Structure formats: structure tokens, C-alpha cells
Amino acid sequence: MNKSLCCIALLALFTTACSEAPKEETAVDTTQVQTDAAKTVPVGDTSQNSLDWAGSYEGVLPCASCEGIQTLITLQSDNSFVQETVYLGKDESIFKVAGKFDWDSSGSKITLSDGSKYLVGENQLFMLDIEGNRVSGELAEDYILKKKRI
Template identity: 85%
Template structure:
């Protein structure tokens, strides 16, 4: 009997020693926190957070009714921009557009206030079509603005 009582006492001791005290739960909605964080800063390396994208970009974009569109876009680190365009072989008046550029959720593309979209690359802006896709074909290389050094 003494042996049985000793075994029961040891068994009770081992069972209580191995159990953990209940943890206090915190009422934090991790889904909401993750969603809010994803809206503000893209995860991983993106054009927005890993490239030195602020600066001036220039080039001549194709034009159906003129010799080309001389374009200069200056991007500031606060997302403000100034776009200056001249339709070559036409009026040649400088058209100026100012405002805030909006980054897409992936931190790769910007949209200017007139709806024009650009893919932001290393020292270049690549003009996109109206659906936000890269322009393909023979003239695709002409839709690139190079960063001024």
C-alpha cells in the first residue's frame, strides 16, 4: 500500500510539474495591424523604398501628330512632381503640370495627376499604357525617360 501511495504521489507531482500556467491573452487584432502596415509601406525591396528615385528625368516621347514630346519630370522625395512638356514641331510652348505622384500598392509604379503612369526603375521612368502595362513593340524603347545626373 505504501508503494502504491508513493507511486500516486510521484505521478501527481510529475503531472502538475509539466503543466503550464494559463497565459494571459491580449486583445490585439493582428489581422488589422498587418493590413494597416501593408497599406502604408510595401514589404520587401521595392522601387519606392530601395531606389534613389527622387530627381529629374528627361527624354523625347513618341507623338502621333508631332516630331516628339520633349518631357522633363522632376520627382521630389515628398512625392510632389513637376512635369514640363513641349510638343516638338508644333507650338513649342512649355506645358507645366504640378502635383502629387501616387505610388501603387506594390511600390513600383507612380501615377501623375493627369493619369499618366510610370514604372520607376534604376535611373529611369518607363511610361506605361492606359492599363498600367509596359508598352511593347518597335517603339517601346522610346517610352523611357532617363535620370539627369
Template identity: 55%
Template sequence: METKKLLKTAIGAMVIAFAIAACQTKKTASNEDADPAHNSMNSVDWTGTYQGTLPCADCPGIRYTITLNDDDTYLLKTRYLEKSDSVFTESGTFAWDQTGGKITLADRGEKFQVGENQLFHLDMEGNRITGNLAEHYVLARVTDQLTDRYWKLIEVGGQAVVDGSTQKEPYMQLHSEDNRLEATGGCNGMGGTYELKEPTRISFSQLIGTLMACENMEVENGLKRALESADSYHVQGDTLQLFRARMAPLAKFVAKEQ
């Protein structure tokens, strides 16, 4: 009789233990499926542009520049270093996974883990890449970026540049791969090199250009003088200004998507 009573007690204890374990498992699973307050999608400021150079099988690297928008669309620019100067541009949508920590680019199938000011390029199964090359699969968020952007000239020598007042749109680009300047004041193409020094020092050299004559050469001449004189710059978001010492801005630009 005593043995039967002990057996019933043991069975009851086991039932209770299994019930508690089941409740805990259910609770844990529920928490893992969705955390509405603490995941990358909801708690990280992930919109913006990220840049890095990913490993390449037959070239020094693939230059990646990807912009994530808050409407779940993206713009991707890639360039294969030392193989071509061509920049391949794609756009599309991306989707978050159930954890709110990873995204997948539609059509391309590429996966990224979203971190604080970083994107981690994942393998096809959605896992972090490890080993000696792991650090090369990280894209850093661009803040107040100067190089590798198309800067449209909107003011030079204190005078506004009116759209359509020049034969071509005046702009400037600073290519980071070879420290090369590419520009036009609206008529002739200009080129040269640039050098950056901390914190916001800049200098242009070896400036050359074609010699065509166009209407409204004032804009082009003003840009050329600004490039020859500038010794510092200031970038804030999508606005760039060139300065000489602490004088008024020599030229002002706004970033524009190509």
C-alpha cells in the first residue's frame, strides 16, 4: 500500500514537472519568434548608406555602396576594382526575417545582418562569415560622406548657379580609389587630384581641362578659382562647402543621385 502511494506521488511530481517545462518552452519560443521592442528593425537607426569592399575571386575587391530606405527599398552600386570603371546600379526591395535582425535583397537573394551602423554580409544560408576574411564582409554606415558622391554646384563666389544657365550641369566628384577629381563648370571637363588631411583639410592639384568656349563662362571660371584656392571643406548631410581659411564659402554643392 505504501509503495503504491509513493508511486502515485512520484508520477504526480513528474506530471507537474513536465507541465512547468512545457510552459517555459512555450514562453521562450514565443519570445524568440517576435520581440517588438528590441530588434534591429525597431530599435536601430538602420536607414542610410553603407559602404565597403567585399572579397572578389578574380579582382582586388568589389566596391559595395548600398542605401537602405525606410520604405524597405534599396539602391545598390557595385564596382569591380581594377577590372572596370563601370559602376553597376540596381534597385529593388528587401524583406526582414522573423527576428527583425536580418534582411534579404529581393531578386538578388543576398542577406545582411543589420547592426549598429554596420551591415554584415551573410552567406547564402544567412550565417555570419567567419575566418580570416570575416572583417572584409562588413559594410560601414556612411556619415557626412565627401568622396564617391555626385556634388551638384549650386553656388560659386557667393552667386547662385541657376539650373539651365550653363551648357551642362556643373558638378564635382572625388573618387576615393585613386584620389582623382572629376568636374565641370558647365562647359569644359576638368580633372586633377586631391589630398585630404585631418580634420577637414583639402587641396587640389594638377588641374587640367578642355578649352572650349561657351556662354556663361563665369560659373566655370568661378569653380576653377574655388578649386585652386580651397584649403578646407565642410560636409553636413547632403551639403558640401569649400573654403579658403575662414573666409566666406568659395563654392557650395548638394549631393545628387546619378
């Protein structure tokens, strides 16, 4: 009987010695954390997070007063860009613009610092109209810049 009493006492001692002290809870506003995360990273697969969009895109965009606008846009992974344009059949000087671009909240469209907008697709950029919509009609294919292969 003495042995079983000692065993029970030791078991009780080990049980209480191994239990953790109550932890102090810290209040975290999870709503704010979730809201901040939603502002920076779109949810699900988007052009921004699922395509290999960094690189150079080129093509000839339509021009009302020239033969076309030879365009080369290079997008960097740090959201910087360089755009080089040549107005074919005119001066043919290279106009170069560099700056930053922003992704829209859906992670599918970018806006360059000059205000021009593009839909980012698989190995191509679709130039958008002033309202941010894809150009439709007969000339729609002329508003696509193709990614250069290196």
C-alpha cells in the first residue's frame, strides 16, 4: 500500500510539473492583416503571380499619322520598365521612356507611368484602350506585343 501511495504521489508530481504555465494572449487584428495582404497580392492564379511576365515585348502598333509605331517594352521583375518607340515613316528617332508600372487589383493588367495600359497574357501584352478594355474589331490583332525569345 505504501508503494502504491508513493507511485500515485510521484505521478501527481510529474503531471503537475510537466504542465505549462498559462500563456499570455496577445490580441491580433486578423481582419487588418487579411485586408493588407489582399491589397498587395491577388488571390488565386493571376498574370502577376503565375506567368513568366518579365522580359521584352515587341511589335508594330497602329498609328493614325504614320506607317506604324515600332514598340519595344521591357518589363523587369521589380516593376520597372523601359519603352522604346519609333514612328515608322516619320522622324524614325527612338523615343525612350523608363519608369515604374503598377498592377491592377486583379493582377492581370499593368499601367505604365505614362498612363498606357496593357493586359498581361502568356508571352504577350495586349494594349488596352483608354478605359482599360481590350481593343476589338478588325484591328484587334494589331494591338498585341509578342515576347521576344532570347
